[in-house]
Structures are given as structure tokens and as C-alpha cells.
Amino acid sequence: MVSSYGIGQFHIGRLxxxxxxxxxxxxxxxxKNVRMGVLFAIGALSSCTFAYYDQxxxxxxxxxxxxxxxILSLIGNVSLREGKPFIHAHILIGxxxxxxxxxxxxxxxxxxxxxxxxxxxxxxxxxxxDPETGLFLWNF
Amino acid sequence: MVSSYGIGQFHIGRLxxxxxxxxxxxxxxxxKNVRMGVLFAIGALSSCTFAYYDQxxxxxxxxxxxxxxxILSLIGNVSLREGKPFIHAHILIGxxxxxxxxxxxxxxxxxxxxxxxxxxxxxxxxxxxDPETGLFLWNF
Amino acid sequence: MVSSYGIGQFHIGRLxxxxxxxxxxxxxxxxKNVRMGVLFAIGALSSCTFAYYDQxxxxxxxxxxxxxxxILSLIGNVSLREGKPFIHAHILIGxxxxxxxxxxxxxxxxxxxxxxxxxxxxxxxxxxxDPETGLFLWNF
Numbered sequence: 001m002v003s004s005y006g007i008g009q010f011h012i013g014r015l016x017x018x019x020x021x022x023x024x025x026x027x028x029x030x031x032k033n034v035r036m037g038v039l040f041a042i043g044a045l046s047s048c049t050f051a052y053y054d055q056x057x058x059x060x061x062x063x064x065x066x067x068x069x070x071i072l073s074l075i076g077n078v079s080l081r082e083g084k085p086f087i088h089a090h091i092l093i094g095x096x097x098x099x100x101x102x103x104x105x106x107x108x109x110x111x112x113x114x115x116x117x118x119x120x121x122x123x124x125x126x127x128x129x130d131p132e133t134g135l136f137l138w139n140f
Numbered sequence: 141m142v143s144s145y146g147i148g149q150f151h152i153g154r155l156x157x158x159x160x161x162x163x164x165x166x167x168x169x170x171x172k173n174v175r176m177g178v179l180f181a182i183g184a185l186s187s188c189t190f191a192y193y194d195q196x197x198x199x200x201x202x203x204x205x206x207x208x209x210x211i212l213s214l215i216g217n218v219s220l221r222e223g224k225p226f227i228h229a230h231i232l233i234g235x236x237x238x239x240x241x242x243x244x245x246x247x248x249x250x251x252x253x254x255x256x257x258x259x260x261x262x263x264x265x266x267x268x269x270d271p272e273t274g275l276f277l278w279n280f
Numbered sequence: 281m282v283s284s285y286g287i288g289q290f291h292i293g294r295l296x297x298x299x300x301x302x303x304x305x306x307x308x309x310x311x312k313n314v315r316m317g318v319l320f321a322i323g324a325l326s327s328c329t330f331a332y333y334d335q336x337x338x339x340x341x342x343x344x345x346x347x348x349x350x351i352l353s354l355i356g357n358v359s360l361r362e363g364k365p366f367i368h369a370h371i372l373i374g375x376x377x378x379x380x381x382x383x384x385x386x387x388x389x390x391x392x393x394x395x396x397x398x399x400x401x402x403x404x405x406x407x408x409x410d411p412e413t414g415l416f417l418w419n420f
Contacts, residue, residue: 002151003151006150007287011283012283012284012316013282036152040318041355042368042369052234055186068335070332070333088254090182090210090211092381094380100239103210125152135252138254142293143291144291144312145292147290178320180320193324195391215322215355229322230322230350230352232352232379277392280294
């Protein structure tokens with residue numbers, strides 16, 4: 001299951017202190033009309049909301065961390081879900097006391113954030129519900 | 141020691157539940173005839189096999205984790221080893237109880253996996269044995 | 281706050297055993313005259329220097345780890361600071377005993393290192409002091 005794309009523009013920028021991380025990135029993608037892409041980011045948060053997927057119960061277990069942390073890694077992609085650009089990203093955060101990570105959710109507050117979004121040229125992948133995993137996966 | 145490439149296509153897709161992560165990615169690379177590239181992935185595994193390199197003994201210490209985890213990050217590259225496309229990747233995985241990571245080996249079972257492979261245009265780098273480190277490094 | 285770029289060349293290579301990680305990457309960027317870019321790396325270190333940013337005191341807390349570790353992830357970017365190409369990168373490292381990470385500083389000794397630098401085409405972003413965060417952020 002593979003689809004091949006040409007490479008369009010690279011969108012680079014930052015979010016402001018106090019912005020919501022996932023909403024902020026989604027606004028960039030909407031503004032630039034990226035419907036298929038790959039994204040990376042580093043920065044720092046003053047709080048973070050993420051989730052682990054329970055593969056047996058087929059549901060996300062959410063976690064909120066009220067901590068000032070570095071964003072050590074954020075890797076994700078943009079594709080279509082219900083006709084709109086949708087970001088799926090996994091994040092790793094940490095401070096002196098530990099490292100945490102998971103599936104990025106809304107509810108993470110930016111301290112500083114530098115993002116790098118690769119826009120891809122070609123027919124966007126579309127997420128549909130996959131009963132086997134309980135996830136919205138790309139429809140090939 | 142640097143080599144410069146043009147950027148070809150971006151191959152994006154997913155692996156299926158139950159596939160072996162490293163073998164599955166290698167099959168994509170072979171199918172698409174990527175001989176030089178960079179790759180990223182996120183997803184989830186139902187078990188993971190990875191290794192740490194012992195820099196003194198010059199050997200990999202393998203670790204198998206029978207755990208349902210998120211793939212928080214997977215960064216790697218494709219080049220040639222013994223004339224064939226070879227993937228070198230490092231992985232970070234985690235759940236509520238912790239984060240682990242290392243050099244990705246065969247023996248990791250996919251729950252869901254989204255990969256992003258950048259195909260590069262130019263003469264592929266070739267891995268040869270490097271006696272100083274005991275690793276197969278790019279031959280410049 | 282977003283700026284869009286064309287994609288130039290992809291520079292791939294390795295650093296040698298004993299090199300300083302951040303200085304070595306900076307030398308590649310200078311040699312190839314990359315003024316705007318994105319970078320990724322994996323490898324191994326024999327020691328690592330990194331920092332956490334204290335968002336309240338607005339200062340970096342440095343940490344030196346005398347440990348042989350894998351570089352599990354290194355994500356960063358290149359832009360201009362004081363007229364020169366400047367690398368901002370976050371690193372994740374680990375061994376059997378744990379995972380650490382932070383803002384990469386000089387003072388990390390390479391065992392083996394494979395880097396991937398995407399050169400971007402367009403007017404480079406410039407870092408200036410931002411009083412609100414105490415960081416040098418991109419000036420939009």
C-alpha cells in the first residue's frame with residue numbers, strides 16, 4: 001500500500017507562545033492549503049495532551065501533563081479526513097525528570113515551536129475507518 | 141564526508157496489521173526501486189525488536205519487547221549494502237510505563253504503520269565494513 | 281508566521297569517530313553553503329551535551345552525559361543568526377538504562393553519525409532575540 005508524490009513547497013515557521021500546538025499546525029496547513037504532506041517540529045511546551053492507543057479495547061487513553069517540557073521530536077503527516085486536511089502526529093517531550101510521548105491531541109500549549117511542513121503534489125490519501133484496528137487509516 | 145542528491149518522489153503508505161516492520165519497509169523500497177533515500181514513520185507495534193551497539197565489544201545487544209506500544213519516532217535512510225537497498229533506522233517506542241529505543245531489527249510486529257520515504261536522485265552511497273567502529277558505514 | 285521555500289539539494293553524509301556532533305554538522309552546512317534547511321540524523325555518541333530551557337528563569341540548564349549511547353533521533357533546522365548559518369536541533373539518546381534528550385549543544389562526541397540535510401531555496405529566516413521567551417526566534 002504505497003502512493004507516490006512529487007515534492008511541492010516546504011513551509012517553515014513558528015507558532016506563538018500560548019497557541020495550541022495541534023490547532024496551530026492545523027491552521028497553517030489550512031492557510032497554505034496543504035492536503036497531503038509530511039511534518040516535523042521541535043520546540044517547547046508549557047503543557048501537553050497526548051494519548052496511547054489501547055490496541056485491545058480499540059480506544060485512546062488520554063494523558064495531560066502540566067509540565068514545562070522540550071519537544072524533542074514531532075513527526076507527522078497531513079492527509080484528508082472527512083474532506084478536510086487532517087494532521088496525524090506523534091510527539092516526544094521531556095525534561096530532567098523524564099521523557100514522555102504519544103499521539104498528539106489538542107490541548108498542548110506552545111512556549112516556542114518551529115515547524116517544517118513538506119507539501120506533496122498528487123492525489124491526497126484519504127482516511128477511512130478500519131474495523132480491524134479501530135483507527136482511521138489510509139484507504140488504498 | 142558528504143554527497144549531494146536531487147530529490148525524487150516521496151513514497152507514502154502504510155503497512156498492514158501483523159506485518160514485520162523492517163521487512164515491510166524493505167519490501168516497499170525494493171518494489172519502488174529506491175536505492176538512496178531517507179525515511180520516517182509513526183504508528184504502533186504489538187512487539188518490537190531492536191538493539192544497542194556496544195561500542196567497546198563492537199557488537200549489537202539485541203532486545204525484544206513483547207509490548208503493545210506507540211512508534212513515537214522512526215528515522216532512517218536507504219543506501220546500498222552488498223548491492224542491495226538496505227534500511228538503517230532508529231526507533232523510539234513507548235507506552236504509559238516508559239519509552240524505549242534503539243537500532244531497528246527484524247522481529248517487530250506492526251499494529252498500524254504510516255511511512256514516508258524520500259527517494260533521492262544520484263549515485264547511491266555504499267556501506268562497507270569499517271574496522272574502527274565495527275560497523276558498515278558509507279564509503280566516501 | 282510561515283515562509284515557503286523551494287527544495288534544493290539533499291546533502292547526506294557521515295561524521296567521523298571523535299568529531300564534535302554540533303560542530304561537525306555546522307561545518308557541513310558551512311561547506312555546502314546551506315543558509316536555510318532542515319536536518320535529521322541517527323548514529324551513536326560516546327558522550328553527549330544537551331540542555332533544557334527553563335521557561336521561567338529564561339536560561340538553559342546544561343547537562344553532560346558521559347555515556348555511550350545511540351542517537352535515537354535528531355531533528356533540527358538551519359537558518360541565519362548574526363549573519364551566519366546556525367543549527368537548532370533537539371536530540372534523543374539512549375541505552376539499556378534509559379532515554380534522555382534536549383537541546384543539542386557543542387560537546388557531544390561522535391562514535392558514528394549519519395546526517396540528512398535538506399537545503400531550501402528562498403530567503404533564509406533570521407533569528408532575533410525575543411524578549412517574551414528569552415530565545416532567539418525567527419523574525420517574521
